[in-house]
Structures are given as C-alpha cells and as structure tokens.
Amino acid sequence: MAWESSEVAVVCSREELIQVIINSYDAILVTDKSGNVLLANRSTGRLLGVDHKKLVGKNVRDLVKEGLYDRSTAWEATETRSVVTGLIRSKYGTTLMATSTPVLDKNGDVVMVITNSRDQHLFDKFMELLERERSNANRYKKAMEYLAEADSEGKEIVAESPQMQQVMTVASAAAKTDSTIMLFGESGTGKEVMARYIHRNSLRAKEPFIPVNCAAIPSELMESEFFGYVAGAFTGASTQGKPGLFEIAHKGTLFLDEVAELPLPVQSKLLRVLETGDVQRLGSTSIHRTNVRLIAATNRDLKTMMAQGLFRRDLYYRLNVVPIKLPPLRERPEDIPILANKFLDELNRKYSFKKTFTKQTLEAFTNYNWPGNVRELRNVVERLVVTSTSDYLNFEGDQSLPNSSRRSSDTSHLRQTSTVYRGTLKSVLQMVEKEYINQVISECEGRISEAAQLLGIHRTVLYRKLRD
Template sequence: MKPTIGIMSYRWLTSLIQSIAYKYTDTVKLITVDTILDNVLPKALEMEENQEADVFVSAGGNARLLSRHLKSPLIEVQVTGFDILLALKKAREYSERIGVITYQSKIPCLEEVTNMLTFSVRELTYTTIEELDSILDILQAEGIETIVGSSLVMERAQLRGMSGIFIYSTQGISLALDAAVKVAISKKIESERAERFRIIIDFAYSGIIATDKDGKVTVFNPSAEKIMGIPKRKVLGNKVEDVIPNTKLMNVLNNPKPELNQLQSIGEIKIITNRIPIIVNGEVTGAVASFQDIGSIQRAEETIRKRLYEKGFLAKSSLNDIIGKSEAIRQIKNEAYRYAKTDSIILIMGETGTGKEIFAQGIHNYSLRSKHPFVAVNCAALPENLLESELFGYEEGAFTGARKGGKPGLFELAHGGTIFLDEIGEISPKLQARLLRVLEEHEVMRIGGDKITTVNIRVLAATNKKLWDLVARGDFREDLYYRINVFELQIPPLRERGEDAFLLGSKFLSKLRPEIDDKEISKLLGHPLYRAYHWPGNIRELKNVIERISVLYEVGVNHTSLLTTILRKKTIESPGYLEVEEIYKVLKDVRGNKTEAARRLGISRTSLWRKLNS
C-alpha cells in the first residue's frame, strides 16, 4: 500500500499542486483538501485520527496553524527567493507600488532585496481574516492596488478590485512535495517495521518487559500480562521495581551485563528469564527481559511429545492381545503386568519370533507412561554409526550429509515415554558406553553438539542371546548387563506352550480365511503333523505357515497332503536351523529380496543375515 500525503491548500495553491500531481502518483497517494484557516484544523485532525495520511503538506496560514496541533509530520511549502522575485516581476507589470502580505511573519531577506529595486514594495503581516481586510483597506487608501500573497490574500484583494499576484511557484511546491514523499516513504517503512515489531512482541510466547534508562516500563507484552497476572495499564510508564514484585531487571541497568537462564520466583510462579541491557553507542539506554513460566514450558513440551505420539510413536498391542492359555504364557504375562507398573528397566529374553516386541508394547500400554511415545529400534538392523545417530541425534554439520538444522535422536523423541531396544546384544562396545551413561544420568548429547539434554524415559530391552555368555567373552559390558537386568522376562518358545500353537493358528487362519468354519479349522490344525511340529521360528514362523495354509487350502483338500507339503522340510530341521540350500532356494525365488525371503522362511531379517554369515 502506497504512503499517503494529505495536502491542505486553498484555491490557487490547490490548482498549482494538481497541475504537477501526476509526477507523484506512482510513488504516493495524494489527498488534496481545499480549505482555509478555521476549517483546516478540524479536517486535518480527523484525517490524522483515522490514519488517512502519513504526512501533511500545507502553506502560509494553514501551515502555521497545523504545525501547532498535528502530531504527524508537516512539510510547509516555503516561499523561495525565486518565488518572490518572480512574483515581484509580475506585479511590476501592473504597478510600481506593490504590497506584499504574509501570515504572521515577514519573508526573510525581502527588505534587503527591495532596497535594490527601482519600485516601491511595502510588506505587511496579518493573523486573522479581519486583520487582513483592514490591511487591504489601508493599502488601497494609500493607492497601492497590486498585492502579492497567498490564495486567501489574492481572494480578498480581488474582492476589492485590486490586482493579485500568487506568491508561490511550481518550483517551491515541487521542493515541498519531494520532501514530503521522502518523509512519507520513510515513515511508512518505519511504521511497518514498528508494526512487525509490535506483532512479534505481542505474539511472542515469552513474556517481554523493557524499560528506559530510568527503569520506567516501556514494553509489557500480553504474555507478560498472562504470566504475571498484572494488567499492562498498571505497568507501562511506571518504575519497574514499583509494579513487578521481586524484579531483578534493575540489576542490568546498574551493572550492564547479560544475565541468562536465571530462575526466579514471581509470587507463586517460577520463571526462567534472560535479562540484558540495551546499549546504544556505548551508553545504557534501557533493559529488556524475556521469560517463560516453567510450568508452561513443561506443558508445551508435553504437547509436542503428544503430537509425536500421535504421528506414530505408539504401541499398538496390549498384554491382553497375547494369545495363550498355557501355564508358561500365563505366568510370564502375570509377571509382565506386575513389572509394567514399575518404572524400572526390563530385559525381555527369548528366541527369535517369540513376540518380545508384543510384550514390550503391552508393558508400555499397561504402564503409567501409556499416553506418551513408544519408540522401538532394532539395534541389529543398523550399522554402528547410523545406530548412534538414530539414538542420539545430531547437530547440523556434524557429518557429511547431516540434515540442515540437525535431528533429534530417538532418546529425545521418547521423552516421557518408553524406548524399546531390540537385539541389545548386538550393540558395539562404544555404543554400550554411551547407553550406560544415558541409563545412569538420564542425559543425552547429540553427535557434534555440546548441549546436554535431560530425558525422562523408561527403557525396555530385548535379546535372543544369552547376555551373560557375551559378558564372559568380553563382548558385552558387565556394568551395562547389571544395569539393564533389573527385571527379567523369559518368553517361552512356542514348542513349550502346549495348546497355544493350536489357539494361535486358529486365530490367524480365521482372520485370513473367515469362510472356513471352526470345525474344519479344528480338524486341520488338530492334525498330528501340525501338533508335532516344534516351531523353531516360533510365532513368526507359525504366522507364515498359516498364511501358506490359507492360500493353498481348498474345500475337500487332504489335510495330510497339505500339511506335508508345507511342513515336510521343517519337520527334519533341528530347532533354530535352516538348511543353506533352502535359504538360497528361497532367495532365488524372491530374486535376492532378503526381507521377503525372511518372511517366507518364518525368521527375522536379522536371523537370516546371521545364518548366511555363519
């Protein structure tokens, strides 16, 4: 939006301004008001109140009157030396006796100029229209019939039949308008800057207080009102120590050094504040403090964590989702329920595919942290450097390819909730040391950073290895072992869970093929081949077997033939073992896709890697 210039002029001045206005319309908006003396002030004040003009331009009596009342910038059209000489030259064409009439004060240096002229010039001033009329009467009585002056002077002179010469020229008006344009643009820029500053201050989450060099409050934003419970009207313009209880802002006025991250009590409210002096050209001109209610910081952090939770860091399973009626599974579920209500670390142990992560999710959802994030990470699935950056995060520029602005680690994202470290036995010695510090100090530092971040997390860990054997071999830190083994859950393998394989298979098959009735499912999964199978891949393998059954099953199919086709090679395998030929055959079928191969073989991708490398 263009800045606006309000022009308060009259008759001849208005005409001259309009004749050159086209030069300025690309830069500013011109509003011309044709009025005089008694009427000019109310109109100008109305425009100022409604913010219709950034700058005003006027001349003569109008300008003198407005200058005493307007707060906005006012540019007066001055009578230049060129103007007066040109006007006198024109007046000389009418008479050798000329009157020059101006408002309140005479034109500087006019007397020196007239002393050099060969004709007579008499200069007079007026304050009111009545006084102007009296002066014109006197001049006319003296035989002076040619008058130089403003629009009002010309108008009153012509009413008497006198000749009037306008004292202003387009040159003088252009000079005034040029100056007004510069002021208007500058004011507009400053106004927009001030408005941006005001909006930033008003909508800042932090409370902000600023004072002048005498300690009087000049800024007190809405957040400061809210945090302190004090209305702005009671604070602005007053000494800060008189209106803010326990203020320490005067400290930085008297001793101009920043005071950062200071804890302070304002009544019953605890805040964290930064106080700094305002120094201009080496002189302290004031002080400013920004502060936040510690309680609101915690609530905001809680909101952020909740949003992260809603974006996917959540546990989908509960302990009730764990299917099984065997004594082994009932006992371990009872332990899980008891451990869930504590905040201690739990080490979940069990073979591949026994459902360790399902237990971890169930424990989280039954704990007091259930409304907070659940973050799971497979420690065996990532190389050491990548795992470190995922767990601890990194700062911008920490390494080649680091994301601009850095990235929070999973420990930070799990704040308030639970982090599940699957395959913890695969962590390198270097990361074991960093993990131990997190568990003991509840602090993390991003890669490439120097800032310590406190985290409030519960750790659940899982492994399919015998960690104590790793400790004995020196592959796992003994202190870390004792730190994570506060509570231990030993998940039984499926082969030790009796009828649970039948229950699980029935549940999965009913979901995949709902049209197969329960009696048929009972006959199929009650077959000796199915019941005798020892499930080396545990529940993960069982799911894959059931998926194959769901695809190959047809009404009237021979159960023995179907199960023999699916289980024939598995029945001769020892627990946890797959022949290399079978692995490579499946890899060939899926064109080397290890994720799909692991799924078809009923083992985890990590186990597949381990078997290929063994």
C-alpha cells in the first residue's frame, strides 16, 4: 500500500503499519469521540501494568473510575478539542508523561484522539543528563575565562641555588601524585609560579588550573564563590545560578593562595569538601561530586594562628600533607643574576630593546637584600628598563630602594650602633615593636598590606598597632 498526504508519506502495507504502532517504544492509545479505546499497543499495557488487549473496547472514563490511573488526558482532549499534556499516575505507581491530540473533522468535531505516553522516569533521567552536560559546559567556560586571564609568560622556575634545587626535587616528586601540597614562603617568593609548575607536571596537566586569591574575596561572598549557588539563592544572585570554584576546577587543580585569610566558617566547609569531595550549592539540596587536586599557599605562620584560634587545626593537617617552603631571594643569591637576565630578556622582546646589565649592576643585585623577593626584583628590572636612556642599566643609582635593605660584603664599612633603652620590660618591648613596624613599613614604601604580610599579622592588627 502506497499513499501520502500533506503531512506524511507512507509506503507499507496495512499490516506493517499496525506493526509499527504495536511495537513502538512509546505508549500509543487511540480513542473515539466517546472515549472508547480503539487501539492500544504493547507499551501502553506495559506502562499501565495490564494486558493491552484488554483495554480495547473500554471507556477511558471507566478506567479512571476503576482506579487504573488517576486522570485521562484523552478525555480532556475530547472535551476541549485541543492538545492536552500532563502527568498520569497508574495504580501500580508508574508516572507517565502523556500528550493527547484530537483529530477533528471538517466541522471541528472530534473523530478520534491519539495519546502518546512515556515513563516520566525517562524524562527525569534525560533532564538530569542534559543538566549535567550544561553544567560541564558552563564549568569549562568559566575555567577558560580564568585561564584566559592568567599570565603564563615567563613562569619558568630558576633553580641554580642548592636551596631551590632541593625544593624542585620535592615539588617534582609530589607533582606526579594527587597529594595536597602546602606552599610556605614570604610574599613575592613565587608560590603561584610553583603551583603552576606542579600542575603542568601532574597527571591533571590537561585539566583546568584555577588560581584563587583568598584575601581578595569579600568574606560575605566566599561561600558562594567556593561552592556556587542556584538561581534565587539570595538577593542579587544570577538567574542562571553559578558553579563554585570546586566545580570549575573539577578533575584539575585548585590553587588557594593566602589560605590563612579564610574565615573560620569557610574553613569548616572547606575541610568537609576536602574530606568528601561533595559540594552543595547555596540554595540547593543536590550534591555535586568533585575531584580536585588542591594546592594551598600562605606567608603566615599557621601554627601561631592555630594557637590563637584563627586557623583550624584539623584543616591545617589536611592541607599540610606535602609542605614545601620556598626560600626568600636573599637566601638564594646564585639565582639573582639569572632571574634578572631572564626578566630583562622578556622586556627586551616586549619593547624591542637591546639593553644589558653592567657587571656592577649584577653585583649590586646580588648584594641587595630583596625584602620583596622575586616580585621586587622583577619590578626593579622593569623600572630600570623603562626609565633608563642608556642601553647599559645601572642599579647603584636607583634611589627608590631603601638603604636599610642594601647589603655589603665589606663589613668594615658597617657602623655598629647601639640603642640604650630605659623603663619596664613591657614598655621597652613596645618601643622595639614600634621601631620595627616603622622599619618594615618604610621598606615596603608605605604599603600596609605588604608590611602586614612581612610582619606575619593581619593588616587590621597592624592598623590598630599604628593607632595605639
């Protein structure tokens, strides 16, 4: 049999067409204008828990009265002469998503109603898979945004000094594992550079590396940033929700810089995520399972903070699986000339310069104390490059550096000074503390946050001491 209409073309026999209907995975039920069942395929009987042949000739309203299911979208479509979609619950606990479509004659009267149904569980499973794919797409999009902002130029690690070679030995070995790593070191020693090195040499190198400065996130936003939120979780929340940093870093590496700045409530939730891998977005009841390699870093004394009740002891031990201490630049003088020339090469390429250091400049670099470590060295090199009118860069004349940080190998030129203090031990300690604070602030050129980091105290504590 071959026929066609404006809606469909068919080349098959009547028997073959019936087989198509009977063997359809979707439930198909056909009723007349009075609600009597004209046709029911196997899937209809399977989903309703009855023999599909016994449904033929029954009226859908009687089936509702008998309790086979709780409603009939077929009859609703007959009465309204429009398409009706809804959930139908059978007496055996199955929930169906049904759509009933009326077939009308030229006068607009119902001739028959065709109902297609499918198990609601399949829809839920499909939507779950769809949401998971959307979540993954959103996660990778966010990860790419983070990665696009990351400055990876010039991040190779210089390790000519014995101290740094020892650090690299430990870092290289730890990189091949998923163990949590805790990086200790003064401000500017290159903790993020080391974290990126570990990630690049890990089994997760092809997955996202997400760096987070914990001190830069406002305390009231930390929970939503780390764990994400669903739409409407709080006033001002995105209507699409937002994945947290752990979701974004899934299968990759999450680097928490300045981890000591986390408030205690966030520390508690962070500990739970590290132990279970489970993340629950704000406003959500569902759990997201994450697989993240964590690297944390700080320039603070966490043991002192634990004693003061400012850092959780259990979180410290959870983070401090593989501790790595990065030495300050003054303790690795062999690396200073190499680092300086490395930064100079980058700037020469960037600006098409051909500038070089004089021998005296490299010696001065080596003799300088570098309180700001590698970061300060890079800034000094850049300042010399952009401000010097000569191709030969001279460091000795740089007046922006504090004299108290300059070193000299000739100790005969050092003046030994002694200050005589009077008063109680408490008052003398207060005077010494005040002098040292002023010295550090001077070395940091008035930058309070940097001074607080060097002093090992929070910037609010430093402000309070300055007021006292």
